Amino acid sequence: MNGHHLQRRRLTLALGAGLLAGWNVPATGRAIAASADPASANAAGGAGAAAAGDAGACTAGVAWADVLRRELDAMAQQLTQTLKPWPVPARVFTPEQHGLADDTSGLATAAIQRAVDACAAAGGGTVRLSKGDYLSGTIVLRSGVMLEVAAGARLLASTNLQDYPEHRARRPTVQDSNMGMNQSLIFAEGCERIGIGGKGLIDGRGTKDNFPGEETVGATPGRPFIIRIIDCKQVVIRDIHLKDSPCWMQNYLNCDDLLIDGIHVENQANHNNDGLDIDSCRRVIVRNSFINAQDDAMCFKGAGQRLAENILIENCEFYSTCNALKFGTDSQGDFRNVLVRNVTLGGPSSTMRAINRRKADGGISWEIVDGGTLERVLVHDARIVRAESPLFLRLGDRGRVRPEQQRPGPGMLRHIVYDRISGGDNGMRGSFFTGIPEADIEHVLLRDVSLTMAAATAPAAVAVDVPEAHAEYPDPHMFSTVMPAYGLWARHIKHLTLQRVRFRVNGKDARPEILADACHQ
DSSP, rough: OOOOHHHHHBEEESSSSSSGGTTTOOTTTEEEHHHSSSHHHHHHHSSOOOOOOGGGGGGGGGGGHHHHHHHHHHHHHHHHHHHHOOOOSSEEGGGGGGGGGOTSSBHHHHHHHHHHHHHTTTOOEEEEEESSSSSSSSSEEOOTTTEEEEEEEEEOOOOOOGSSOOOOSSSSSSSHHHHOOOOOOEEEEOOOOEEEEEEEEEEOOOOOSOOOOOOSSOOOTTEEEEEEESSSSEEESSSSSEEEOOSSEEEEEEEEEEEEESSSSEOOOTTTSEEEESSSSSEEEEESSSEEEEEEEEEEEEETTOOOOEEEEEEEEEESSSHHHHHHEEESSEEEEEEEEEEEEESSTTOOOSSSSSSEEEEEEEEEOOOOEEEEEEEEEEEEEEEEEEEEEEOOOOOOOTTOOOOOOOEEEEEEEEEEEEEEEEEEEOOOEEEHHHEEEEEEEEEEEEEEEEOSOOOOOOGSSSOOOOOOOOTTSSSOSSSSSSSEEEEEEEEEEEEEEEEEEEEEOOOSEEEEEEEEO
């Protein structure tokens, strides 16, 4: 690493707060060159910067972040103490008790469903799959039922679409309008105290040979989900292994008290292979889980247009060839009070399954483009590897809603904290945060960030030529394969603060480490 890049390692910078309060970056942009010497940093950047370890000067400008940390820690403690698995009655029901022959080579759907219905009628309990393979179409869960796939057993999804009758949500969302999300292996709506668990495997058998639908961000007919749970309370998903859905692996819409603990997801079989999608849910814990997905690994959405709040994600690994951890793109509803801690995320390693590439498009991607608000989000102690853009913030104005709804204006993206973020083997694109002229991203803090990027092997985008792209689909690749800065490019942000932030590059790169456009106090 040359001396120029060694100097950049000692950056402590505040944009619009703390050290640089009141500094308005010209619309043409300004490269920030860091230095061990604040005086030379002034000369290089045209504004103040401080040496590493001198971040106390920034404290006054980010007091909100320290308050947010305390409040989200308290939220997480309260969630951990109160969001527990619901007590499952001791009653056990099996498909074999309800007409399934010893030879399970045929469809087990009807026998499993009879066991579920009998369990619910008796007041709840466990429906246990314990003897080898169970081939099934759609199973409808009922209140009080825990579906258990025991160790050594497999629930195998039928490859015949006729075995998946449509279940249309009673309260449709924009997802139903645009994607036709009406088929799934396991379905529940309007239930309380339901769950899926066990040490066995649910295999969607969702390869392109079995389910040859086109890749699309629109409709997904002919490719069922594995799990779809709507308007339910006290939902527990524990310990289960999930593999190869034809489309999204699991979708939880407008649920309260959702606990996901210790699941293992491998979804590298088809297009739109998300690992876990949580939409407009409240009081959520996702912990101790592993997800490797072709599409977004861990994704929160707001298509339900109801507030999503009080969310804890901890001790997880998320790998994706799209976005490893994401809010959006459907962001019609609001999100607030989100704590992410102790996670590793990025692209699949060489030892993991992957059907297209090894780099994630985005590591942590917060995307608000449909009128909603994302606020009060803290990510700390995260490791990001093999991501083209480790960090991505986008506030846009796509305004996608249901046909009968009025198009909203831009939403809000504010009070976002990244603390103790590290990682290497990332791509050459660089991280970037961008709002639009009509709507700034507000109050963003990066603290103790150390990320290593690849040097550019293609021409970089020129900052003034990067379009605003108000209504375009938001993703880290939306502008260029190489962004204007190798570390962080920021545009249309109010109150952006960097404390002890280091972006390293492997090799020579003519781009600045950090470039800011239209960022202000």
